[in-house]
Amino acid sequence: MDSSSTYLFRGLGESQMRKVTAIGKEVSMRKGQQIFKEGQEANGVYIVKKGAVELMTFVEKDFELPISILRDPGDVFGSSALVPPYQYSLSAHCVEDGSLFCMETAALRKLASEDRDIGYRIMTNLAAHFLARLKETRQEVKIHFKTLLSSTRS
Amino acid sequence: MDSSSTYLFRGLGESQMRKVTAIGKEVSMRKGQQIFKEGQEANGVYIVKKGAVELMTFVEKDFELPISILRDPGDVFGSSALVPPYQYSLSAHCVEDGSLFCMETAALRKLASEDRDIGYRIMTNLAAHFLARLKETRQEVKIHFKTLLSSTRS
Numbered sequence: 001m002d003s004s005s006t007y008l009f010r011g012l013g014e015s016q017m018r019k020v021t022a023i024g025k026e027v028s029m030r031k032g033q034q035i036f037k038e039g040q041e042a043n044g045v046y047i048v049k050k051g052a053v054e055l056m057t058f059v060e061k062d063f064e065l066p067i068s069i070l071r072d073p074g075d076v077f078g079s080s081a082l083v084p085p086y087q088y089s090l091s092a093h094c095v096e097d098g099s100l101f102c103m104e105t106a107a108l109r110k111l112a113s114e115d116r117d118i119g120y121r122i123m124t125n126l127a128a129h130f131l132a133r134l135k136e137t138r139q140e141v142k143i144h145f146k147t148l149l150s151s152t153r154s
Numbered sequence: 155m156d157s158s159s160t161y162l163f164r165g166l167g168e169s170q171m172r173k174v175t176a177i178g179k180e181v182s183m184r185k186g187q188q189i190f191k192e193g194q195e196a197n198g199v200y201i202v203k204k205g206a207v208e209l210m211t212f213v214e215k216d217f218e219l220p221i222s223i224l225r226d227p228g229d230v231f232g233s234s235a236l237v238p239p240y241q242y243s244l245s246a247h248c249v250e251d252g253s254l255f256c257m258e259t260a261a262l263r264k265l266a267s268e269d270r271d272i273g274y275r276i277m278t279n280l281a282a283h284f285l286a287r288l289k290e291t292r293q294e295v296k297i298h299f300k301t302l303l304s305s306t307r308s
Contacts, residue, residue, distance in 0.1 A: 059296045063303065083282035089289055116270035123277030128237040130284035135243055137291040142213045144298045149217065 001101060005074030006047055007129055011121045019118065023111060024103035029053075029094040035078075038091045042081030044102050049073055051098015055090045069095065079126055081105040155255065159228030160201055161283055165275045173272065177265060178257035183207075183248040189232075192245045196235030198256050203227055205252015209244045223249065233280055235259040 003009040003017050012020065029035065029051060036042070038058050046053075052071035056064040067090055070077055080089040082105060112119030157163040157171050166174065183189065183205060190196070192212050200207075206225035210218040221244055224231055234243040236259060266273030 057292060057296070059299055060303075063299075065296065065299060080285055083278060083285055089285065089292075112274065116274045119274040120266065120270045120277060123274060123281050124237060127277050127281040127284055130281055130288055131234055131237055131243065134284055134288045134291060137288060137295060138211060138243075141291060141294050141298070142211070142219065144295070145213055145217075145219060149214075 001047070002074065005072075006076055008045070008047075008076050008079065008122055008125050010125050012118065016115070016118050016121075019111060019115065020103070020108075023107040024101050026099055027102050028099045029097065031094055031097050033094040035092040035094065035100075036088045038088055040088050042078060042086050042088045042105060044078055044104055045076065045081050045108060046078045046092070047101040047103075048075040048077075049099045049101055051094060051100075052096035053077060053092050053100075054095045055092050057090050064091065071096070076129075079129065082108065082122070082126060155201070156228065159226075160230055162199070162201075162230050162233065162276055162279050164279050166272060170269070170272050170275075173265060173269065174257070174262075177261040178255050180253055181256050182253045183251065185248055185251050187248040189246040189248065189254075190242045192242055194242050196232060196240050196242045196259060198232055198258055199230065199235050199262060200232045200246070201255040201257075202229040202231075203253045203255055205248060205254075206250035207231060207246050207254075208249045209246050211244050218245065225250070230283075233283065236262065236276070236280060 001009075001017065001021050003012045009017060009020060026049065035046065035053065048070050050073065052069055054069045055067040055077060057067055059065050077090075077092055078088060080087065086105070112122055155163075155171065155175050157166045163171060163174060180203065189200065189207065202224050204227065206223055208223045209221040209231060211221055213219050231246055232242060234241065240259070266276055
């Protein structure tokens, strides 16, 4: 696995990447397969190797809102498994046959706490990632407010 | 400073808290004072000691959206200064006279990289914080979609 293609591993050296790779395994996925559901206890972080995965969030019965489709090798999902409350914040299902690299979070958290340099880098990358998603999502809220403002004015 | 009242320092021991406290200083603030502006290069992380601070985000000319008011001692703001791109993601201004504990981010990042245990804990707390804010903000987007859905149906 290449540290440069996966945001979570940015800044890790070769020997650190070997430690990370050692705790994961490759699993295959089939189109239509549910990988995890929003709110579930989170036991694994996933990295796309091949194929595509769609992330969605539950709005109400029979309506889930699509958040994004991941199809680039190295794309990470399920990273909310790494921080309290250790629950998936979105649902993930396969939309194109392929394979994933799966790391059990217990093993990854153990590695991060044994090798604090790995832990520091992964957590810094994760915080930066969540902040970027937070800004994007605030942007959507702003678009909503702008629409409201212009409808009030017209 | 008490580690339990500030989410960023959760899990730090007494000697670690002494190192953290040593790199900050208390500054006073007056009602109406702008502390920083969204998009500015971020040089400091702030903790409320006394008084209150309002966080806002720019929507369009003459319209800023209030995000939250922080008035509990230990409340943190400006924490986007700790991760790339090292820019404030919101604006902050004082709404009630008081004082802040201010830590220069260069010093805090240096401490976090010298003492990786401190770095790991702070970054884990920060990632959990951004994830919680991300979930809240997604919730707002969902409310918007629910409103749209019900107006389409009626």
